[in-house]
Amino acid sequence: MSIFKEWPFLSERFYTLNGKKEIWLARVHRKGLDLRPRLLRAQTTAFWKTSTYNRYIGISFSLGAFLFSLASILMFCSLHWSSLSNLTNVMFFAGSVPFTLAAGLQHFQSANQIPQPRQEQHTLNKPLKLIGWNPLNAGWLSSFTQFIGTLAFNISTFNAIAAPSQPALSILEIWTPNFEGSVLFLISGYLAFIEVDNRYWSWKPKNLSWQAVFINLLGCIAFMISAVFPQTPDADKADWVWQYSNTYTLIGAIFFFISAQLLVEESKLSPAE
Template sequence: MISLFRHRDTTGVHVAGPWPFVTFRSYRLGRRRVFWRARQHRKGLMRRARALENAPTPFWQSRRYNWYVGAIFAAGSFLFMLGSALSLLPPSLGIAAGLINVVFFLGSIPFTTAAYLQHFQAANASEFTLSPGAPEAGRSISFIGWHPRSAGWLSTFTQFVGTIAFNVNTFDGILAPTRWYVQDVAIWLPDMVGSILFLVSAYLAFIETAGAYWRWKPRDLAWQIVFVNLVGCVAFMIAAIVTYVPSGPDPAWTGIMGNAQLFLGASCFFIGAWLTMRESETAAP
């Protein structure tokens, strides 16, 4: 499937991407063809393709920075896998629910940390220019930024806010209230908000990488990362939906279904994090 728009702009640059986002540009720089891809640009990957092999590399686009982002995501994913696996064990083993909820809360902290580190990259991604590597006069560090026309910035921002919602959700779960409607407001609602934001974030990352609303590219490492993360977010969304606390007796299958989906989603995130660590090798040292 091709991109939803493709044209040559007034400067002669070939532009493509899923409307309204530009995720690909191509142009000639001297005797070489430059290929600008949005995900690679914000993360500092494959700099030679953008004629940046001799330009200074900011620390947030270095190989080590990208590797740590993946490693921290992997730590959070592992703790969510552990929490959901413990939740699926029979009650006869005597594993305290409070301990499991602490594991989930501890897992939400690396998620938030890695999500912000990733958003910091998007907030400080330089503007597209036909002179790659040219110094930007007066440029300062941005901690949040405002780039609503960038699919990557929107993706990382919604993900970061979603992780904060999971912080609230998992923290409130440590000392869960007894009344069903309080549980829905304090625990289920933040979980639902976080899951929705994760799903939005994952799809934005997918179209940024695929260059279209849908594209099948299973041999491409970046596509593998965003696809497996999208599957994980769908699983988290299902888990949030089925764990709504009703006013009456809670069907036994909902807890099993919810925790199984949580384990599936966290496993997908763990794979995506591991692939991100591999992808970091394409950044500058």
């Protein structure tokens, strides 16, 4: 068996099954994207590899991204109408919840993936895992860091609803988890990008999976830029800083929404239940 990988991750294998040469791609295998064209009628597909499960992931990400986009627009409005500030913060928190749900579903999928080429029925006889541990699998590490990042966004957006009056507490309770979540998202986005083609960099704009992870990575970069800017010196006295930061939040949310829609489209390649 030949192994091709970008160290230290393994996301691609070439092997022989029943005298036929096959290629095993981690992301394709995890999402069941390789099952529909060759699914044996006698086999049962694990529920986390079905089109319905993958579609729910995409829909949840879409909802979170839509609410973040709406909250970003409200943020611009709240600069002129302060009465909208609380609604804006609530909208951001509401958007963080489906992000966490989608990330949790995605990580459950990664936790239960068998990290090597095997027939589909082998996955059905193993006990289910909630977290698992496979740090050398780019998909597992990507979904794990993404899930932790969404929890950080939950904390940040929830604390913003009743923002502390002291600047030091605001930094600790709102900006810090937001910054940490953005860092984790950026790590997650790049790991997902690596996994698709088993390369540190690739360019396959006609590939649906590549499109989804690349646009998602752009969203992660935009969120990272947004997280850096609000706590510049005298940020509370400079509206342009908040506007600049919020612009990148909106851009990131739009990218996430597009990426999520591509995930919904990609789910059609998975087998039905």
